[in-house]
Amino acid sequence: MRLIVLGVGNTLLSDEGVGVRVVEKLQQDFSLPAEVEVIDGGTTGMEMLEDLAGADHLIIVDAMFGGNAPGTIVRLAGDEVPVFFKTKLSPHQIGLSDVLATLVLTGEQPGGVTIIGIQPVSMELNMELSPQIAALLPDVVSLVVAELAMLGVTLQEVA
Amino acid sequence: MGKRITIDPITRIEGHLRVDCEVSDGKVSKAWASGQMWRGVEQILIGRDPRDAWAITQRICGVCTTVHAVASVRAVENALELEVPLNAQYIRNMIITAHAIHDHIVHFYHLSALDWVDVVSALKGDPGKTAALAEGLSSWSGNSKHEFAKVKERLSGFVGTGQLGIFTNGYWGHPAMKLSPEVNLLATTHYLQALEVQRYASKIVSILGSKSPHIQNMAVGGVSNPIALDSQSVLSIERLLAVKEWIVKLNDFIKNVYLVDVAAIGAFYANWTAIGGGVMDYLAVPDLPLDTKGTQFALPGGYIKGGDLASIKPIKAFGDPYFRDGVEESVKHSWYKGGKGALHPFKGETIPEYTDFQDNGKYSWVKSPTFYSKPAQVGPLSRVLAMAAQNHAPTLKYLTGLLDTAGSLAKTKIPLAAVHSTIGRHAARAVSCAVQVDELANQWQLLVDNIGKGDTKTYNKPTFPKGEIHGVGFHEAPRGVLSHWVVIKDAKITNYQAVVPTTWNAAPRNEGDVAGPYEASLLNTPVADPERPLEVLRTVHSFDPCLACAVHVLDTEGRPVVQVKAL
Numbered sequence: 159m160r161l162i163v164l165g166v167g168n169t170l171l172s173d174e175g176v177g178v179r180v181v182e183k184l185q186q187d188f189s190l191p192a193e194v195e196v197i198d199g200g201t202t203g204m205e206m207l208e209d210l211a212g213a214d215h216l217i218i219v220d221a222m223f224g225g226n227a228p229g230t231i232v233r234l235a236g237d238e239v240p241v242f243f244k245t246k247l248s249p250h251q252i253g254l255s256d257v258l259a260t261l262v263l264t265g266e267q268p269g270g271v272t273i274i275g276i277q278p279v280s281m282e283l284n285m286e287l288s289p290q291i292a293a294l295l296p297d298v299v300s301l302v303v304a305e306l307a308m309l310g311v312t313l314q315e316v317a
Numbered sequence: 318m319g320k321r322i323t324i325d326p327i328t329r330i331e332g333h334l335r336v337d338c339e340v341s342d343g344k345v346s347k348a349w350a351s352g353q354m355w356r357g358v359e360q361i362l363i364g365r366d367p368r369d370a371w372a373i374t375q376r377i378c379g380v381c382t383t384v385h386a387v388a389s390v391r392a393v394e395n396a397l398e399l400e401v402p403l404n405a406q407y408i409r410n411m412i413i414t415a416h417a418i419h420d421h422i423v424h425f426y427h428l429s430a431l432d433w434v435d436v437v438s439a440l441k442g443d444p445g446k447t448a449a450l451a452e453g454l455s456s457w458s459g460n461s462k463h464e465f466a467k468v469k470e471r472l473s474g475f476v477g478t479g480q481l482g483i484f485t486n487g488y489w490g491h492p493a494m495k496l497s498p499e500v501n502l503l504a505t506t507h508y509l510q511a512l513e514v515q516r517y518a519s520k521i522v523s524i525l526g527s528k529s530p531h532i533q534n535m536a537v538g539g540v541s542n543p544i545a546l547d548s549q550s551v552l553s554i555e556r557l558l559a560v561k562e563w564i565v566k567l568n569d570f571i572k573n574v575y576l577v578d579v580a581a582i583g584a585f586y587a588n589w590t591a592i593g594g595g596v597m598d599y600l601a602v603p604d605l606p607l608d609t610k611g612t613q614f615a616l617p618g619g620y621i622k623g624g625d626l627a628s629i630k631p632i633k634a635f636g637d638p639y640f641r642d643g644v645e646e647s648v649k650h651s652w653y654k655g656g657k658g659a660l661h662p663f664k665g666e667t668i669p670e671y672t673d674f675q676d677n678g679k680y681s682w683v684k685s686p687t688f689y690s691k692p693a694q695v696g697p698l699s700r701v702l703a704m705a706a707q708n709h710a711p712t713l714k715y716l717t718g719l720l721d722t723a724g725s726l727a728k729t730k731i732p733l734a735a736v737h738s739t740i741g742r743h744a745a746r747a748v749s750c751a752v753q754v755d756e757l758a759n760q761w762q763l764l765v766d767n768i769g770k771g772d773t774k775t776y777n778k779p780t781f782p783k784g785e786i787h788g789v790g791f792h793e794a795p796r797g798v799l800s801h802w803v804v805i806k807d808a809k810i811t812n813y814q815a816v817v818p819t820t821w822n823a824a825p826r827n828e829g830d831v832a833g834p835y836e837a838s839l840l841n842t843p844v845a846d847p848e849r850p851l852e853v854l855r856t857v858h859s860f861d862p863c864l865a866c867a868v869h870v871l872d873t874e875g876r877p878v879v880q881v882k883a884l
Binding site: 168169170198199200201202204205206207208209260263264283284285 | 360361373376377382419423427475509512513515516519520522530531
């Protein structure tokens with residue numbers, strides 16, 4: 159089994175980078191078994207194709223504009239995962255959603271996708287999370303750990 | 318006044334580039350290129366340790382991570398006059414070339430080929446005829462009738478279910494699409510094969526860079542890869558041999574597929590050699606240093622005026638005063654506080670002053686860089702011309718070969734001057750890619766030979782003096798000249814400016830109100846249907862645009878919020 163936790167976002171823009179901060183904390187606090195791969199995707203696109211190919215399940219952690227109050231944590235799974243194709247001007251916009259679409263094309267799409275989204279408080283130019291989002295980090299990490307447990311893998315905390 | 322079209326965003330990941338065109342009598346009569354996001358990330362670096370800057374700057378952009386890491390360490394090394402061990406140069410050179418190859422393949426096949434190739438038309442292609450056509454062009458093993466039939470079936474499956482997936486919203490059936498169904502099927506097949514091949518380049522970057530997608534091995538003074546030939550955890554013979562195997566696969570694809578496809582597509586769109594030239598003053602810096610000081614390079618660079626190769630003035634070494642003293646940036650038409658004229662990057666200021674989009678005033682977050690007061694085009698075309706002008710043999714070989722292949726397909730002689738164009742930028746990118754894969758193999762050999770001599774040094778420790786020092790680091794990145802400019806005082810950064818390739822090309826009008834390369838290249842571009850301005854996209858995409866500071870917030874737009882469960 160191959161489970162991937164992917165944190166994405168720009169760590170130079172405060173809460174935009176929350177996904178990356180979550181995977182950093184996950185790597186720090188837990189010893190990860192071989193079947194769990196934790197990736198800091200930053201804001202990259204096609205470079206991730208190789209890493210994301212053929213996963214049994216993909217958990218994406220990202221900042222999310224869902225029209226909710228800042229600091230709201232949202233979980234999307236199954237049919238709720240936004241369709242990867244919204245109105246686009248041209249087929250030249252390769253981001254994470256397009257990497258996933260490309261995996262569909264190559265027949266290597268993940269068996270399932272769960273998204274954990276966090277509504278940002280601040281998108282200012284800063285390498286630190288806003289205090290409100292920073293305080294939420296342990297909750298988000300617990301959610302990811304719970305997701306993995308539902309998929310059959312229990313993480314052990316580093317002593 | 319003609320019809321005004323606004324294309325916004327041109328791409329999503331690239332930080333919101335907007336292009337406005339006035340179209341009169343079916344042609345672009347005036348154009349504006351506008352960066353729609355503030356790229357002030359340099360502010361974050363002020364007060365920090367110069368040794369940490371590379372890791373922070375590689376987060377500027379989601380497309381060009383490694384290039385900022387490279388330019389940043391070079392800037393600090395230049396300020397310290399710090400030499401870099403040979404092994405570190407070779408390892409960096411391999412990361413640079415593998416990254417460039419990745420970028421070029423993905424740019425051509427996955428980001429821009431679909432401006433020229435009609436995927437829907439490929440469904441009408443006959444696999445047998447496509448194989449016959451392909452056989453005459455190259456010996457690539459993936460060009461069989463069986464392979465084409467397989468791809469056609471897979472595509473039909475996608476289209477049959479009404480899901481074009483990644484191909485949604487292309488300009489299918491647009492009158493400017495000119496390829497036969499067979500050529501479309503051929504190119505679409507290579508689009509899919511390129512998805513496989515680009516992974517080899519990614520793997521090389523991630524093995525040498527110790528991690529993917531953000532490399533971890535860069536250091537001011539060298540690289541942090543320990544070299545031990547028999548260890549599993551470091552750069553071992555086993556890993557180097559794996560890298561060699563991937564280089565061979567990349568080479569096969571680039572020489573037998575990429576170069577050929579660009580020649581073939583270019584031949585069918587020969588009219589595009591007369592469109593999209595624009596600024597013909599070309600700037601490229603030398604790269605792939607072969608000594609510890611950065612005075613000898615595998616790939617030469619320089620400045621060419623007015624498209625005349627004889628005018629080449631070489632840039633010879635890291636920190637070359639000819640380059641260092643020639644660069645300035647104007648903010649007259651950019652959303653920053655100005656009034657001081659064009660400023661050298663060491664004195665550069667980035668104080669926002671937003672005014673809304675003013676046609677004759679400020680209209681972009683991109684500054685306007687100049688080389689000795691003139692706009693310059695940067696990118697693969699500039700580098701290929703700078704290398705050709707200095708008789709770089711591999712460049713001349715691949716360039717002549719590509720023009721000959723295109724000429725024989727178009728049944729006319731295609732002169733070198735044809736490259737000053739939209740399609741010429743694609744041709745130059747393919748030539749550059751072929752040169753890079755040769756150099757990747759060459760740098761691999763240099764590294765292995767040097768380790769064989771018993772040299773395992775990869776790092777010189779930097780020491781920072783008291784007082785103020787200045788440094789410039791330049792790098793010929795996939796999209797062209799990238800330079801980082803750093804001012805350090807008492808071991809802390811006091812000013813930092815990154816002049817990125819897209820800043821050169823997407824520049825708004827400068828201090829003298831002269832248009833930048835995108836704006837100039839769009840003039841007279843024919844536009845068949847202003848509602849679907851494919852031709853404008855072709856020219857802008859030919860530059861491989863990338864505005865730094867990718868924002869990646871996932872957007873649930875288009876879905877009723879009530880379906881989103883708040884926890």
